[in-house]
Amino acid sequence: MPARPPVMGRVVPAPENHLSAEELRAAGTARRAFMGKALAMGAGVGIAGRAAATGPKGEKQILELPAHSTGLGQPVAARGYGQPSKWERNLQRRESPGLTRVSAASVSFTPLQGLFGIITPSGLHFERHHQGWWDIDPSQHRLMINGLVEAPRVYTMDELMRMPSTSRIHFIECGANTGMEWGGVAVPTVQYTHGMLSCCEYTGVLLSTLLDACGADIGSGTGEDRYVLAEGADGSSMTRTISMKAALDDVMVAWAMNGEMLRPENGYPLRLVVPGVQGVSWVKYLRRIEVGDRPWDTKDEVLHYVDMMPDGMLRQYTSIQEVKSVITSPSGGQTLLDHGYYNLTGLAWSGRGRIERVDVSTDGGRNWRTARLESPVLPKALTRFNIDFVWDGSPAILQSRAIDESGHVQPKINQLRAVRGTRSIYHNNAIQSWRLLPSGEVGNVQVY
Numbered sequence: 001m002p003a004r005p006p007v008m009g010r011v012v013p014a015p016e017n018h019l020s021a022e023e024l025r026a027a028g029t030a031r032r033a034f035m036g037k038a039l040a041m042g043a044g045v046g047i048a049g050r051a052a053a054t055g056p057k058g059e060k061q062i063l064e065l066p067a068h069s070t071g072l073g074q075p076v077a078a079r080g081y082g083q084p085s086k087w088e089r090n091l092q093r094r095e096s097p098g099l100t101r102v103s104a105a106s107v108s109f110t111p112l113q114g115l116f117g118i119i120t121p122s123g124l125h126f127e128r129h130h131q132g133w134w135d136i137d138p139s140q141h142r143l144m145i146n147g148l149v150e151a152p153r154v155y156t157m158d159e160l161m162r163m164p165s166t167s168r169i170h171f172i173e174c175g176a177n178t179g180m181e182w183g184g185v186a187v188p189t190v191q192y193t194h195g196m197l198s199c200c201e202y203t204g205v206l207l208s209t210l211l212d213a214c215g216a217d218i219g220s221g222t223g224e225d226r227y228v229l230a231e232g233a234d235g236s237s238m239t240r241t242i243s244m245k246a247a248l249d250d251v252m253v254a255w256a257m258n259g260e261m262l263r264p265e266n267g268y269p270l271r272l273v274v275p276g277v278q279g280v281s282w283v284k285y286l287r288r289i290e291v292g293d294r295p296w297d298t299k300d301e302v303l304h305y306v307d308m309m310p311d312g313m314l315r316q317y318t319s320i321q322e323v324k325s326v327i328t329s330p331s332g333g334q335t336l337l338d339h340g341y342y343n344l345t346g347l348a349w350s351g352r353g354r355i356e357r358v359d360v361s362t363d364g365g366r367n368w369r370t371a372r373l374e375s376p377v378l379p380k381a382l383t384r385f386n387i388d389f390v391w392d393g394s395p396a397i398l399q400s401r402a403i404d405e406s407g408h409v410q411p412k413i414n415q416l417r418a419v420r421g422t423r424s425i426y427h428n429n430a431i432q433s434w435r436l437l438p439s440g441e442v443g444n445v446q447v448y
């Protein structure tokens with residue numbers, strides 16, 4: 001491990017496209033002034049927007065007590081729901097400009113570049129709606145279980161929430177995450193390349209408990225001759241086939257996320273949690289589960305969520321989200337303001353179980369070092385990795401490569417294209433490359 005220089009460099013977030021022109025100008029001015037100052041003094045620096053207040057060395061702030069050290073602070077926020085600091089207001093979910101024509105059938109992306117650890121705050125969880133979101137009255141919501149069951153049933157929320165519950169941490173990734181990058185570099189930041197990804201603690205009842213209570217016919221028990229269909233209560237007719245194997249294993253009917261009821265945009269009051277499987281199967285506003293003896297081939301399993309293969313055939317039911325990782329900082333759109341030590345950090349995940357190892361390269365894949373995995377390392381959950389990076393100012397290409405406990409290794413983009421072609425949308429788990437220029441600017445590139 002390289003010796004840690006006394007001065008710590010910092011990463012500056014890119015000014016975002018949704019700030020007002022005035023805010024953008026202010027951010028640009030602050031940053032330019034700050035970078036000049038930082039370069040002139042050769043000093044360690046803070047986030048650009050805070051530079052003017054802090055000063056490079058900070059003696060003033062330590063010796064002269066500010067108002068918040070001498071005056072009376074604000075009263076308890078006893079009523080209401082707590083909000084993030086006003087200084088953090090640039091950290092927002094964002095829509096990728098021009099990606100969709102109507103925002104009721106759209107995506108908002110999680111700002112992975114600004115998050116720590118493995119849990120996604122509920123208000124920054126990505127959203128994907130096919131027909132807009134609803135805030136459904138839980139006293140009116142029902143879940144029906146029917147089909148090949150001895151006793152079809154309709155449950156109220158109260159009845160479900162009296163059942164034995166379990167809480168588990170899992171990632172959810174839209175199958176289309178990184179889908180814009182199949183044909184080449186398309187978007188500038190990790191928010192847009194990888195932000196259809198979140199990880200939360202879900203609480204609910206195992207689907208197996210409900211199937212058991214209704215006397216579901218599980219067939220041979222192999223899971224290959226019985227399936228369940230999950231249906232949502234919004235207007236998108238979102239219906240997905242789930243294998244009985246998964247249904248009897250770890251699929252949950254969840255009402256809570258991160259210790260509170262689900263947010264409306266994430267399916268309040270009830271959603272399916274299908275660990276390791278693409279987001280589209282995590283049906284929101286869940287209203288019905290049907291047991292049957294063959295896959296349903298619904299519109300979202302025939303027209304959408306199929307993989308266009310190089311021979312022009314469409315591959316159906318690619319459900320597992322394969323092993324994948326991404327460096328979240330430094331990442332595209334950020335700027336390193338100084339040479340020296342940086343904590344390089346990122347996320348790794350696999351729909352097949354735990355992450356075994358993450359390797360990091362800073363020279364475009366010629367040399368690799370093994371990163372530290374931070375605990376907990378949970379199955380089908382995001383795993384945080386960290387590694388020391390001392391930047392000497394020369395150009396660098398930053399990459400991470402994850403290996404899961406099933407032995408699967410994250411592929412290079414050209415290895416993936418050799419098998420999958422370039423006309424797919426879904427299931428791009430290729431190694432992400434970020435190029436670091438001598439100016440300190442970080443951008444999205446593809447390395448073959």
Ligand SMILES: Nc1nc2c(c(=O)[nH]1)N[C@H]1C(S)=C(S)[C@@H](COP(=O)(O)O)O[C@H]1N2
Binds near residue numbers: 131266283
């Ligand atoms: N009822 C319903 N469920 C749905 C969808 C939807 O539009 N309606 N979108 C699906 C898709 S494609 C994804 S990726 C996930 C997104 O979940 P989120 O909005 O909580 O992030 O929900 C899935 N479940």
Ligand SMILES: [Mo]
Binds near residue numbers: 128174279280
């Ligand atoms: Mo999705």
